[in-house]
Amino acid sequence: MTTTTVGALRETVPGERRVALVPELVPAVGRLGATVLIEPGAGALAGHHDADYRAAGAAVAGRAELLNHADVLLGLHPPSVDPARELRPGQVLAAMLRPHRIPYLVRQWADRGVTAIGLDLAPDLPAAYPLDAEASQSRVAGYRAVLLAATRLDRCLPPWGAADGLFDPVRVLVVGAGHAGLQAIDTARRLGAQVSVVELRHRERGAVTVLGTGLLDLPGLHPVADDRELWEILDQEHPAWVAGLAGAAACHDVVVTTLGLPDRIPPVLLHRAAVARMRPGSVLVDLAVGPEGGNIEGVLPETMTLVGDGVTVIGAGELAAQVPATASRAYAHNVLALLGRLLRGGAPAADPVLGPMLVTDRGTVRHEPTRRLLLEATAVAGLP
Template sequence: MIVGILREPNHDKRVSLLPEQAKSLIKNNTRVLAEAGAGAAAFAADEAYVASGVAIASRDEILQQSDLILAIQPLTANDLTKLKSGTVVIGVYQPLFTAPLMQDWARAQLTTFSLDMIPRTTRAQSMDVLSSQANIAGYRAVLLAATLYPRYFPMFMTAAGSITPARVLVLGAGVAGLQAVATARRLGAVVEVSDTRPAVKEEVMSLGAKFIEVEGAADASGAGGYAVEQSEEYKRRQQQRLAESVAKSDIIITTAQIPGKKAPLLITEAMLDSMRAGSVIIDLAASTGGNVAGTQNDTTVYHKGICIVGNSSLASDMPSDASKLYGKNVLNFMQLIMDKEGNLLLNFEDDIVKGSCVTHNGAVVHDRVLGLL
């Protein structure tokens, strides 16, 4: 079997497999091709790939020859014209937001595995790209906020006077949120956290943060770690409680998302007006609409002196470790679709294989994506 590693678009500095990870495939009787410069932004030179046994090829050659393509970001329409029928493609394609694109890929006879659709079960943890990348994003979000914030994070007591610690508010206590809490605490900030899932209170408090409690949240135990839609009454109470915390916050990190739906608007323009100039907001939900009024994806905007950064791909700013973790997730997943001789073996009886497959045999096969079409 031939596996091809494509170079990502310029906005994504990651690569699907680093050279040392590709080596493990080669040992399993698999030929690996990498597009020239595929790992350059992640500090993995073409020479390192060659030393690992990977052949460097052009994009067209990889598309035409490969049985399995590794590309984190979606392929272009031009790419589709060069692929063999039945080619397997593995990446992170957000099919619940790109259902028409998945329909095009089905017509092109691709078998598509979108790793963001992997069931969030104990067995699938080693393949959970959302968690591995969100962990980096939460860490990076706080560091970015610290560089943009015009004041100190920790408390300082000096002969010239005392500096009070920054107050950080984190919305959403998933993987990204909890890492943001831990990082902000290490930098000396006072941290509050809001989440619709009361079950995360203990984790938040164990990191030294205060949990904002709002009664009446809908049960999210069956949502695989995500938030769920809440009642209008709960949203009203949440907005009132959040408004108090937003007004006294210096840094806000927002991470709240609902699979397949627009991100919930949690911080209104009126709340922004209550913040002091110089405050910073990092909206990690920007790609699905954002949690903050006025958020624009991949853009930094200002509202009355408040810096609002819309960025859902912060993991890409730490490309070496992000690629390392992503590549390990990919290798663990590929073990489920390959036999010991390195041949493709698509076992759709496996719940992880089935749950992450979006297109196969000329059709969209994922129930949730089909429902959107």
């Protein structure tokens, strides 16, 4: 029986401090029947040195050697390698790929015969939850978002002297109760804030109720069944949503927005005019922001701007990377769950969990939104 070699790459994206595999899980990968290669320095920014990996049973190998020998390549982001020269047919690439942002690179992976698996594309199934890196990293980001807002807020959180009744409590509004939103809610409550939540989806509303946090219903809107119905409201910029959310934001000191889907441009939830009407000294953190924009009009990743008379708007970017030890450990558990399914044999496309996570396989682009982007680009270019 041929042994599978798993290789963890060092991240090259500026500001990225996470690593795809931590030393404590190397023995668990070995028990799956795989050997582990680590690129030198891959875990240094997350507090894991090459010696730690060697002690756990991994071998440290340069990038060229790792790319040549690894059957499964692991990373946080798509690796900065030339598919035609540095990848080989049949090789598996697993990372948070966000394929709709890189359609032409996805096409190259398919042409090269690489099987690309998106750890950000786990289906909504109980069996898929251990593989869901989007969920694990979103929880870390939700925690970090509240701390980031607290450092920029013009008041203490919890408010200094609240026990004697001289100060009003800090009011936090969380928009969206997915993984990031739920963690933001829990963190803000633990810090003593009064938390309200805007969420229309039935299942997410139930999760908020379990936390014991109040739901803020917007006049003229009713709960919806799922993402599809919610996005119909957001895409239409329903007047009740626009006016209701703007009014709710004006009554809070901190707003954390989290509404986004992996395959879609984030909807604009708050326009600059609404932000400008908030109390000077308030803070908004947009966790859904990406290169195409975010939930707050005009926001960009890794930015901090002042709107109106001193309202701080923060485009979050990769907040999980700012907590590399915790985020890397959580991600490594997602990777271990992925390897457990992948290495037991069988075609990934036939696996109910792995199938929806496939971006490319057997020479084809399997991720439907990316495939549509490529077809549209081909049609515009007039190619057959």
